[in-house]
Amino acid sequence: MTRTETATPAEVAGTPTLADVAALAGVSPATVSRVINGSARVSQRARKQVELAIDRLGYVRNRVASQGRSIALVICEDDGRVFTDDTYARLVGGVRRALGDERELVVMVVGRTAHWSTVPRYLRGGGADGVLLISAHDAPCGSLRQAGVPVLLCGRPLGLTPLPYVGVDDRGGARAAVDYLVRSGRRTIGTIAGPPDRATGIDRLDGYRAAMAEIGVATPGLIAYGDLRQASGEHAMNKLLDRRPDIDAVLAASDQMAVGALRALQRTGRRIPHDVAVVGFDDAPIAGRVRPRLTTVRRPLEELGARLARELLARIAGAPGRNVVLDTELIIRDSA
Amino acid sequence: MTRTETATPAEVAGTPTLADVAALAGVSPATVSRVINGSARVSQRARKQVELAIDRLGYVRNRVASQGRSIALVICEDDGRVFTDDTYARLVGGVRRALGDERELVVMVVGRTAHWSTVPRYLRGGGADGVLLISAHDAPCGSLRQAGVPVLLCGRPLGLTPLPYVGVDDRGGARAAVDYLVRSGRRTIGTIAGPPDRATGIDRLDGYRAAMAEIGVATPGLIAYGDLRQASGEHAMNKLLDRRPDIDAVLAASDQMAVGALRALQRTGRRIPHDVAVVGFDDAPIAGRVRPRLTTVRRPLEELGARLARELLARIAGAPGRNVVLDTELIIRDSA
Numbered sequence: 168m169t170r171t172e173t174a175t176p177a178e179v180a181g182t183p184t185l186a187d188v189a190a191l192a193g194v195s196p197a198t199v200s201r202v203i204n205g206s207a208r209v210s211q212r213a214r215k216q217v218e219l220a221i222d223r224l225g226y227v228r229n230r231v232a233s234q235g236r237s238i239a240l241v242i243c244e245d246d247g248r249v250f251t252d253d254t255y256a257r258l259v260g261g262v263r264r265a266l267g268d269e270r271e272l273v274v275m276v277v278g279r280t281a282h283w284s285t286v287p288r289y290l291r292g293g294g295a296d297g298v299l300l301i302s303a304h305d306a307p308c309g310s311l312r313q314a315g316v317p318v319l320l321c322g323r324p325l326g327l328t329p330l331p332y333v334g335v336d337d338r339g340g341a342r343a344a345v346d347y348l349v350r351s352g353r354r355t356i357g358t359i360a361g362p363p364d365r366a367t368g369i370d371r372l373d374g375y376r377a378a379m380a381e382i383g384v385a386t387p388g389l390i391a392y393g394d395l396r397q398a399s400g401e402h403a404m405n406k407l408l409d410r411r412p413d414i415d416a417v418l419a420a421s422d423q424m425a426v427g428a429l430r431a432l433q434r435t436g437r438r439i440p441h442d443v444a445v446v447g448f449d450d451a452p453i454a455g456r457v458r459p460r461l462t463t464v465r466r467p468l469e470e471l472g473a474r475l476a477r478e479l480l481a482r483i484a485g486a487p488g489r490n491v492v493l494d495t496e497l498i499i500r501d502s503a
Numbered sequence: 504m505t506r507t508e509t510a511t512p513a514e515v516a517g518t519p520t521l522a523d524v525a526a527l528a529g530v531s532p533a534t535v536s537r538v539i540n541g542s543a544r545v546s547q548r549a550r551k552q553v554e555l556a557i558d559r560l561g562y563v564r565n566r567v568a569s570q571g572r573s574i575a576l577v578i579c580e581d582d583g584r585v586f587t588d589d590t591y592a593r594l595v596g597g598v599r600r601a602l603g604d605e606r607e608l609v610v611m612v613v614g615r616t617a618h619w620s621t622v623p624r625y626l627r628g629g630g631a632d633g634v635l636l637i638s639a640h641d642a643p644c645g646s647l648r649q650a651g652v653p654v655l656l657c658g659r660p661l662g663l664t665p666l667p668y669v670g671v672d673d674r675g676g677a678r679a680a681v682d683y684l685v686r687s688g689r690r691t692i693g694t695i696a697g698p699p700d701r702a703t704g705i706d707r708l709d710g711y712r713a714a715m716a717e718i719g720v721a722t723p724g725l726i727a728y729g730d731l732r733q734a735s736g737e738h739a740m741n742k743l744l745d746r747r748p749d750i751d752a753v754l755a756a757s758d759q760m761a762v763g764a765l766r767a768l769q770r771t772g773r774r775i776p777h778d779v780a781v782v783g784f785d786d787a788p789i790a791g792r793v794r795p796r797l798t799t800v801r802r803p804l805e806e807l808g809a810r811l812a813r814e815l816l817a818r819i820a821g822a823p824g825r826n827v828v829l830d831t832e833l834i835i836r837d838s839a
Binding site (some may be wrong): 246249252272273274276288 | 595612622625626629
């Protein structure tokens with residue numbers, strides 16, 4: 168088969184892809200992409216391997232086919248959060264790296280009060296091949312489905328949304344954290360839960376409850392809520408201390424709230440982890456910076472982004488929708 | 504005139520706008536918008552005033568006219584920077600607040616290596632009324648002009664781009680900082696300049712040079728460059744100290760580089776500001792957090808965003824393109 172300037176997508180599908188080059192060269196698609204684009208950020212060795220693989224496979228970057236094919240990543244969250252929260256940098260970075268130059272990525276930040284007629288129009292007009300929907304809290308899923316392209320959610324949706332998602336095992340993460348605390352001899356374990364109207368908040372609390380039920384400890388007085396931010400964690404910790412001064416451990420549903428809890432505990436003269444163990448959630452940058460450094464449940468954000476990208480590409484290529492849940496990891500530092 | 508469901512934009516122009524309501528009520532358009540949208544984040548008093556103004560003017564929110572009319576704000580910068588740099592939060596916040604509910608705002612983050620066929624297609628398809636272009640460093644201006652809607656740049660463009668811009672007086676800000684240092688008795692004033700391929704880097708250095716020429720101090724050995732980040736500021740400060748151990752002040756072209764300079768100076772045992780005065784640029788959050796707290800040149804980012812929004816709305820309404828330059832402000836804290 169000879170390739171022409173006007174190759175159809177079907178013809179292109181038969182030719183070696185950037186992913187094939189990456190596999191043969193033993194590097195990531197992003198590295199292949201950097202070599203092709205002439206970036207300086209590639210080692211001599213990787214560059215050689217990629218160039219060899221390109222020669223062997225006869226890979227030709229298909230500008231005609233890839234031109235103008237794009238994925239839209241729609242973030243439905245307030246600007247103040249999106250542009251200062253490291254979460255989005257890691258997630259979007261993961262998506263972009265996994266896409267390499269297979270698809271152009273357009274990130275759209277539309278706020279929480281978006282008029283949901285605007286976004287589908289942009290997507291249709293831009294010819295988006297697929298949509299990743301982040302922090303949507305269910306609102307606009309219906310109107311996006313009308314855009315007529317595959318839509319994939321980041322995180323388990325609440326309600327009856329029939330859209331597939333890639334999420335993180337928040338329930339299992341919380342469970343593992345409580346199990347670890349129990350193994351370290353703690354019994355009176357409290358939690359500072361996140362907003363009860365979001366799946367992450369619900370699932371983390373659920374995991375905590377399940378683990379506490381397993382050791383037969385009743386939780387009245389041991390659960391308080393926060394809005395994921397530091398001040399709310401401090402406030403919630405004070406509440407827990409009022410109700411249960413005998414508390415010997417706390418699991419917070421975000422690292423920011425865990426830092427707030429540290430402050431509240433330190434103010435009462437309690438030693439951490441000696442008197443009270445503290446575990447956070449997310450493994451945000453602050454977890455390693457605060458003293459004592461936070462033990463925390465790590466969400467694999469780059470991997471989540473990469474998996475979202477790969478699942479969406481598979482759906483675009485015709486695979487049926489499915490849900491994917493990624494494992495968390497307990498990062499043991501100094502606070503528990 | 505009676506208003507119908509299918510009012511044309513021309514008919515709508517004669518009716519009271521949200522801005523009229525805000526002016527009469529003595530509040531911001533964003534506040535009016537919050538009242539109309541039933542947000543809880545409005546004081547009782549403001550709510551009353553807005554409701555009175557709405558009654559008096561007979562304002563009716565024109566959903567038909569506003570539906571689907573949008574402004575696109577296109578950020579051409581790496582994700583890692585966009586999603587962790589407070590600059591974008593403040594700028595986008597300023598734009599969004601100034602637009603109120605006059606126009607839907609769609610923020611598009613496209614990275615620095617965007618395929619510039621994709622973005623204009625999104626804009627055309629989405630029916631954007633106008634485009635704000637941020638951190639573009641000149642690249643895609645040509646293709647955006649083909650989108651056929653008003654385009655406004657954030658910051659003075661380099662080269663011959665014929666697009667109008669709203670910027671900040673970086674030159675005047677640097678000058679004012681050096682003047683202040685001279686008035687405090689400093690003479691051997693160095694600078695850590697930003698990248699020389701960006702207008703902000705060029706203009707700040709230019710302001711520094713002009714102020715030094717005025718006091719007749721030659722600058723050889725007193726100029727070093729950094730990439731705006733902390734590590735580069737530390738590195739550049741060490742270079743300056745090697746060349747001119749008698750240096751008694753330094754102006755850094757970003758707060759991050761100023762913090763790096765503080766570290767380098769403190770490591771040599773120099774007292775700040777007693778031995779060496781340090782002035783930063785931007786008034787980023789870190790300026791108030793670091794010790795000693797940074798004296799810095801404040802860029803009015805929220806105002807810059809608001810002005811971008813208002814100028815673009817004026818252009819959409821038919822006003823000719825013009826350039827606007829906002830003043831900076833010297834914030835005196837402890838480091839100089």
